[in-house]
Amino acid sequence: MLNYILRRVAYAIPISLGVTIFCFALVYLAPGDPLTRLLPDDATAETIALIKAAYGFDKPIPIQYLNWLGRALTGDLGQSIQTNRAVADEVLIALGNTIIISTAAVILAFTLAFVMGTVAAYYNGGVADRVATSVSVLGVSIPNYWFGIVLIIIFAVNLRWLPATGMGPGGSEGFSIWEWSSVKFAILPVLTMAMVPIGIIMRSTRSAVSEVLSQDFVQTLRAKGMGEAAVLRHAVRNALPGVLAVMGLQFGYLMGGSILIETIFTWPGTGSLLNQAILNRDIPVLQGTILVLALIFVMTNLAVDILQTAVDPRIKRG
């Protein structure tokens, strides 16, 4: 088992390196010169050369990459062109804000979807199944930004129960998950974020559990006198590896934040940060944010792989 984990971790390293190469290459992939924003239009050739040397753009690309990678490994992701603040700090604050709503969305979506999917599979074709399936089809079909706007119109504009946007008066420093005055700002973004994963995870849970329930060993369980609760426990345990894989992907997406949702709710998370960085052509921020999010995604997949071997003995650890 330990061997297997070590091997999976080792596999994650080249993937992460690939991610860093892509992030670094963004500077060159993006149209236009990253320096044009820094320099006045009438800058002399000497000034350009000076700036280039200062940013290290005069060196060969592989050397630039290694320098950048070396700095990134020590936590230095450069400086924002827009605000001149350290990119690492900006990303960290934004990530913290995103994690507040995405963790809540993960907990809400995963438990609700798993329970509803299992119930739907057990009462295959019954009322509960039809309700759950409709909810899940709605979840994956409705655009979530539209859903977010509808929520704002209903709960913020018409009913005036919840605030429409922002993180509250204190911003991200003043936010506390233990105080209603803060939490109420997070509710609508969390609901909006949870909608799509609820639909997707419920569908995959339903199909996985109902597939298991149709297998021969379920009859064996009943033949040896197990009650329906025990039958369902076995079914869920069998369906878990497949569902975990889907959950892992959704977890990765949610942790990355959503540009659309965070923009609608002006939630200062990674999605908002990316949006601003794109609008301002702030390449270092873009690089840093994408790098951090991609690494989170890689680590999530790694965690799911390891979890799967823990719950499914058939995945060989050799």
Place this chain on the structure above:
Amino acid sequence: MTDNAYVARVENLEVKFVSRESTTKAVNGVSFTLKEGEVLSIIGESGSGKSVSMRALMRLLPSKAKIGGEVEVNGKDVLKMSGRELTRMRGKEVSMIFQEPMTALDPVYTVGDQIAETVMRHEGVSKEEGLKRALELLEFVRVPSAERRLKAYPFELSGGLRQRAMIAMALSCRPSLLLADEPTTALDATVQIQVLILLRKLQKEMGMGVIFVTHDLGVAAQIADKVAVMYAGRIVEMGPVRDLLRNPLHPYTQGMLASTVHGQDRNTDIEAIPGSPPDMRNEIRGCAFAPRCKHATELCRTTEPPETSPGEGRAVRCHLVSGMTGAEQDAPAYA
């Protein structure tokens, strides 16, 4: 338990599968009894209703199945049992082993856990005690290095070992009736004989009643005390195993025996029964076997043959045997 000590008594059992499109009459009036320590083998081809009849004994059928008639296990009416009573009976008084031991065991639990689970369920013992019992049971069914196999997952075992584990699980609470649904069909020939010998031995040791469903006459001859031949949801012939196999009376039984290999010359053609079994969704008039029977008369096609007893412990449903065809009254027409 009643005075006559039947482990199982089935009277006029009927099973229908009802769906919106059609009604399939899988079992039409099956009756048999099984005494303590007796082995009954039910023989028939796919769709003859043999597996369904057996599952009806522990009501292990989907909800769309409608069961009629009488089913008693150890003198208790199975069809009147509540869900709770059923789960208490299953696995304790009546156990079942299945054809495919790979898919019949839960793939993500160890063999030991699955056996222990049954013991824990019915005897309320701790997990530790359950696993101890599981180990004894694996040794009881002669699984080599049982200790290691206890912690193995089903996919880590060979087919024969899996079936032994399945048998250990079925026997864990010393049932008085064991239902075996083609338990050797999916195994290699050599393993098959080992499992059969083991089953027979355990059956004698424990004095269980066994109902053994198979389509293999050779297997039935190995293990059974009496044999029931099923065709289209009915028992067409029943009797003590040696008697029935030596002197089959029903044309279907004869045809089945003629179509098996038993040391003929390699150049002789094996006789096959022409045609195929009837579609059970349709109403069957007369004898269900008549369309495939070379001795069929007008009577066979219009009237269902009643059950007659041509000898000690034997029963058959055939007009030709009961001699009601008139012309062939003295001797069976096919003799």
